[in-house]
Amino acid sequence: MRKIKRNILLNPGPATTTDTVKYAQVVPDICPREDEFGHLMQFVSSELTSLVADIEQYTTILFGGSGTAAVESILSSVMNDGVIVIINNGAYGKRMCEIAEAYQLDWVEFLSPADKPIQLDQLQLFIQKFPRTVSYLAVVHNETTTGLLNDIETIGSICKENKIIMMVDAMSSYAAIPIQMSKMNISYLAASSNKNLQGMAGVSFVIAKKGELGKEKKTKPINYYLNLYCQYKHFNETGQMRFTPPVQTIYALKQAILEVKEEGVKERYERYSQAWETLIAGISRLGLKHLVAAKHHSKVITAIVEPTCVAYDFDSMHDYLYANGITIYPGKLNYLNSFRVANIGDLTKDDIELFLTFMEKYLQSIGFYSAN
Ligand SMILES: Cc1ncc(COP(=O)(O)O)c(C=O)c1O
Numbered sequence: 001m002r003k004i005k006r007n008i009l010l011n012p013g014p015a016t017t018t019d020t021v022k023y024a025q026v027v028p029d030i031c032p033r034e035d036e037f038g039h040l041m042q043f044v045s046s047e048l049t050s051l052v053a054d055i056e057q058y059t060t061i062l063f064g065g066s067g068t069a070a071v072e073s074i075l076s077s078v079m080n081d082g083v084i085v086i087i088n089n090g091a092y093g094k095r096m097c098e099i100a101e102a103y104q105l106d107w108v109e110f111l112s113p114a115d116k117p118i119q120l121d122q123l124q125l126f127i128q129k130f131p132r133t134v135s136y137l138a139v140v141h142n143e144t145t146t147g148l149l150n151d152i153e154t155i156g157s158i159c160k161e162n163k164i165i166m167m168v169d170a171m172s173s174y175a176a177i178p179i180q181m182s183k184m185n186i187s188y189l190a191a192s193s194n195k196n197l198q199g200m201a202g203v204s205f206v207i208a209k210k211g212e213l214g215k216e217k218k219t220k221p222i223n224y225y226l227n228l229y230c231q232y233k234h235f236n237e238t239g240q241m242r243f244t245p246p247v248q249t250i251y252a253l254k255q256a257i258l259e260v261k262e263e264g265v266k267e268r269y270e271r272y273s274q275a276w277e278t279l280i281a282g283i284s285r286l287g288l289k290h291l292v293a294a295k296h297h298s299k300v301i302t303a304i305v306e307p308t309c310v311a312y313d314f315d316s317m318h319d320y321l322y323a324n325g326i327t328i329y330p331g332k333l334n335y336l337n338s339f340r341v342a343n344i345g346d347l348t349k350d351d352i353e354l355f356l357t358f359m360e361k362y363l364q365s366i367g368f369y370s371a372n
Pocket residue numbers: 012013066067068069071092140142143144169170171172192
């Protein structure tokens with residue numbers, strides 16, 4: 001197998017992949033309506049479920065699309081009656097509000113600071129004092145804007161107490177940060193193939209409680225391609241997706257699943273956490289600060305405060321690192337200038353050390369140390 005040039009992707013997905021995942025896409029052409037391909041999708045679907053739930057009670061519905069497709073599918077398919085509370089403490093919580101607005105759902109925002117844990121007693125009070133019945137709640141697990149890890153287990157118990165159906169965007173936590181859907185009271189979870197799963201981009205999926213999927217909807221559908229129930233029903237009846245699946249991405253996903261099972265989710269998270277510890281120690285050694293305290297941090301993506309130095313410029317820093325095989329990502333906060341470094345994918349702490357070496361050279365080149 002010829003080695004493929006390895007780039008160190010420190011953007012929050014698509015992540016650095018193994019050559020075996022890359023090569024898994026090179027397969028004989030196949031029509032995805034063949035049984036052979038159906039069996040592959042069945043394998044992928046049940047393995048994805050088993051990483052977070054019991055396959056007897058939960059199932060995975062696959063879509064061709066980026067991660068947002070799964071989030072949008074849940075929001076636009078599930079609501080029957082009552083109000084949905086959407087927790088917004090970063091760009092991805094805000095995106096769920098935008099989706100809810102686009103579909104004209106009956107939604108209300110619970111706004112919370114981007115760098116601090118959610119005040120769970122305030123959330124409880126908000127739900128109980130709300131003048132109408134709250135039937136659903138949507139929350140992002142790991143807010144990729146900052147790396148703030150929301151306490152979905154406690155939010156799940158608040159939902160249970162108040163008979164609320166919980167939906168979780170687990171895009172940047174799934175397959176690294178342990179999740180137990182049943183224990184956490186999660187009815188619907190959204191994730192994708194190209195972050196901690198270390199697969200290729202193009203598969204978006206919803207893991208759902210079979211009991212919820214089986215319930216009769218009282219309202220008329222407001223979506224089409226992303227209709228969760230139709231996609232579920234069609235797959236159950238035919239073993240196929242309703243529309244053309246991303247064939248080669250699914251072959252790569254199978255390989256990525258085999259690799260995460262071989263490594264173990266817990267062990268993958270330990271590897272990521274080691275890389276994160278290296279990153280945090282390194283940036284503070286370089287004189288930079290990060291936003292979220294370790295206690296509330298996901299340890300997979302970090303928002304770093306931009307250096308205060310006249311010669312600093314994100315694009316030139318990005319280009320310098322990019323020329324050396326390392327990709328970083330801009331920030332997404334509007335009240336503070338930040339940039340982001342993710343430590344997911346087929347990486348180790350040595351890759352982070354290399355990033356820190358180049359980062360130090362960049363900071364020296366712009367006179368950061370003489371200015372401070
Ligand atoms: C928490 C979260 N939700 C949703 C998305 C959207 O995923 P995509 O860009 O694949 O649509 C991302 C992407 O980074 C994310 O981190």
